[in-house]
Amino acid sequence: MAAVAPTNQRLKTSLRYLLLVLVGAVFIFPIIFMVVSSLKPDGQLLRDTASIRAFLPVGDISLDNYFAAFKRAPVGLFVFNSLLVTGITVIGSLFLCSMAAFAFAFLEFKGKEIVLSLIIATLIIPFETIAVPMLMVVNSLPSIGPDGLTWGWLNSYQVQIVPFLADALTIFLFVQYFRDLPKELIEAARLDGARWFQVYSLVIVPISGPVFATAAILKFLAMYNQYLWPLMVTQSEQFRPVMVGLQYFFQLNTAWGEVMAYLSLITLPVLAFYLFLQRAFIASIASTGIKG
Amino acid sequence: MKHMTLLAGALALSTALTGGALAQTELSLWYHGAGNAVEREILVGIIDDFNSSQSDWKVVLEEFPQAAYNDSVVAAAVAGNLPDIIDVDGPVMPNWAWAGYMQPLQLSEGALDGFLPGAIGKYNDEVYSVGLWDAAIAMYARKSVLEKHDIRIPTLDQPWTKEEFDEILVKLKDSGEFDYALDLGMADQSEWYPYAFGPFLWSFGGDMVDRSSYTTAEGALNGDAALEFGDWWQSLFTRDLVPGTSQDMADRETGFIDGKYALQWNGNWFGIKTLEAVGDDLLFLPAPDFGNGPKIGAASWQFGVSATSDHPDGASAFIGFAIQDKYLAAFSDGIGLIPATAEAAAMTKSYAPGGPLEVFFGLSEAQAMLRPVTPGYVVEALEFRKALSDIANGADVADALDAATDAINADIARNNNYAPAN
Structure with missing residues (x-):
């Protein structure tokens, strides 16, 4: 036996x-x-x-x-544009959303739960339904550049970055993770005289690697795969990202080999980014049950 | 002092020259061909020629990939920053004109004499757009296959009849030599459906909308003729004569060339590629006549002037310049489409008398019919596509056509019969 x-x-x-x-x-x-x-x-x-x-x-x-x-197609330009827009948005989003989540998780203020609920409720609104109003908003925003003060953000990097710096999913991920952290850590830091930003930056951020990695990967994928919004706001080739660039390859006689070559090229940054954060991403899933 | 005079003279001259160049007013042009180097080269050539041919206007090109182009134009219209010159797919033009995106062209009298009807974008009796080329569809076949199976080679004057065509399909299928008798291109579920299959419906006597009023599809899309078409259409699939909607795109591209399909319903843009593979055995045959004359679709991409352009005279001047025969011929040689005039066709490699694709010019002249010229076409095409797909997959013919008719009628009613805005 x-x-x-x-x-x-x-x-x-x-x-x-x-x-x-x-x-x-x-x-x-x-x-x-x-x-x-x-x-x-x-x-x-x-x-x-x-x-x-x-x-x-x-x-x-x-x-x-x-x-x-x-x-x-200017493949290098498209990849550069996507990496620039995605990189800045991911970094900005991690900072802003984690700060917001920190406030929701640890600070006490009136209407906190209602505000958080409202933010999370925006998850059910499809982007397509707000795309046109958003287009009209960004088209009437002021911009200061070489030509002085102008109106409208179309054909720029900021129009692809700013609207996506904060989003409900990322805030929700951080809130869930932060709420599971031991409260004693924050209390001890506060007793030692730490200000709230110090608690955030010196206590919470260092122990939140997995959720930062998860949020970064999800945001990276969402931004890198953006199609509708950049299609609407980038009329100049100079600012187009990879997904809009993909359409360059679909002609009457589609060159499938080139399509595959382009896809292989634009997949490399995604794979590299994922492999770089893979360990922390898996740790986050294992510890919080969060799924991408 | 002499040096000073020379310097002053040089400065004055350069200022005058620069001033002259700056005096050119910029006209923005949006084009759907990004990613197609040949199209770009020809278009840039036309723009350069135009810019250097006069001192008033300077056209500046911005290219978009075709699949993203229409959405980009609509977004730009919402944002209020349309360019001066836009190109537009022929059947979409009435919608853009109705929506206030475009204004009529200011072309000189007789500028469009001799143009194929499909290349002229007319809406409400005004010309809004003009194309440098048109496209046409033909039945691709191998002469050797037809002869082997004792099948008559049809002509423009004597196309296959419905019964004859049906017998041919069955004969080819029963020969066991092919996976399918005919490839319709079901894999391409885009504008191909209304463009390629709408003419079958027209030839049966039906339509996507009642063209006498453009205010209802009742009777046109669900009348007796349309039902007859629907039954025939479904029978193609139930009898396994054609591949269904799950057809692989790879099979669409190589199936006929590899001999898996005996016939193929395809556009002239595949002509050269197929000729290279099949050789002289290849035939481009006219559409069958299902009772109301053989029909094929017409109208391709065309140039027009945006409604918000501050310089419609300059924009029209460019379009008037671009429709010279030499440019029509250059585009045709470059991308294989049918030049819009016979004079230009004679200047091309493929469409000149005796050229390998000459037959397409004749097909376009003899059989081409415009898709419904109405702002509602965009929805009509969508519903037609859905109905055909459903019927191919076994849906009840009458129900599918009724549903499409109702959806089209609802859209027309919702848009106040697409009455022009006052």
Whole structure:
């Protein structure tokens, strides 16, 4: 009997790994398909979709699609624009939303719960319903630049950044996390004479790595994948981000290889950012049950 | 002193030249072709020629990707910053004109003489837009396949009849040589549906809306002719003659070339690519006649002037300049579409007499019919697409067409019959 138990255990472990491999394959295969297809000419790419060859770098393999993609559209500019807008928004959002959440979690003020409820309630409003009013608002805001005072923010970076610096989901994530932190930490810091901003910056932020990582990844993805808003507010190519740029590749005769090459290129920053914060992201999910 | 005089003279000259250049008033032009290097090169060439041909106007180009273009224009209209010159897809033009985004062109008398009807954007008896090209659809076939199966090659004068076409499809399917007898392009669920399949409905005698008033779809989209069309349409799928809505885009692009489909209903923009693969065996055949004459869709992208332009005279001057035959021919050679005039066609590689795509010019002249010229077309196209998709997937024909009719009528009523704003 004693020998059976380890065998069963091994079988269970093997089955578990087999299942994990299968689930992992479901997620990894589209990425493999994208990268492999980006190396094939269109004719071969389309023919290979009917077989396992779609996932194998076989046949006429080259980097031609990448060169063609850079020729068709200013890929570097689009990636730069997206990273700039996303980077500033993520950093700004982490700062502003965590501060707001800190206030909701630790400060006492009249109407706190109502205000928080109202903020969270905005989660149910689809962005599409407020896009046009927002467009009219940003189009009538003042701006100071080389031409002096002008009106309207269209065709700029700030129009893609400012409206998204604070959002309900990020505030909610921080509030949930902060509320689970031991109150004694804050009380001890306050007794030691720390001001509220010191409590926030010196006590809370250092122990909140996982939620910062989670919020950063979710915000990064949301901003990097923005399409409708930048489409509405960037009429000049100079400010367009990657998702609007993707449309450059859909012509009457779509060059699928170039589409895949472009997608592979613009996926790299997302993967790099996720891998960079992966450990903290998983820790956050494990400790709070928050799902992306 | 001599040096001072020279310097003063040089300064005066450069000031005059600079002043001359600055005197050109800028006209913004939005174009839907971002990502297409060939289109860009030709358009920039036209703009450069125009800018250097006179001293009043300077056109400045801003390009948009086609899939995002219409939304960008609508957003700009909301924000009040439309450009001077916009390009617009032909069937969408009436909607933009009605919505107040566009104003009529100021072209000289006779400027559009000889243009294909599909290239002229007319709404409420006024010309709002003009295209440098048109597009056409044909039945792609292999001569060897038709001959092998003893199938008559149709002509413009004697297209296939409904019964003949049906027999051909069944014969090709029953031969067992092909996965499907005909590829309609069901994978492309965009404007392709109303553009490519609307003409079938018209040829049956139906329509997406009653064109005599444009205030109802009753009787047009759910009348006897439309029901007959709907039944035939559904039978294509139940008899496995054509691929369904789940068709893979890859099969759409390579299925005919690879021999999986015997026939293909496709646009002239795929002509050269298919010719390269199939060679001289390829035929471009006219649309079948389902009872009310063979029909294909017309109207492609066109240039117009925005309603908010401060310089409609300059914008119209540019458009008048751009529709010269040499530019029509250049665009055709560059992107494969049909030049808007016969004179321009004669100057092209593909559409000149004896050219590989010459037949498309004839098709466009003989069979082309505009999609409903009404602001409501945008919704009509959407509902038509949905109905056709549902019917292909087994929905009750009468119910699907009634639902589309009701939705179109509701939209027309909601917009006060699309009456022009006063």
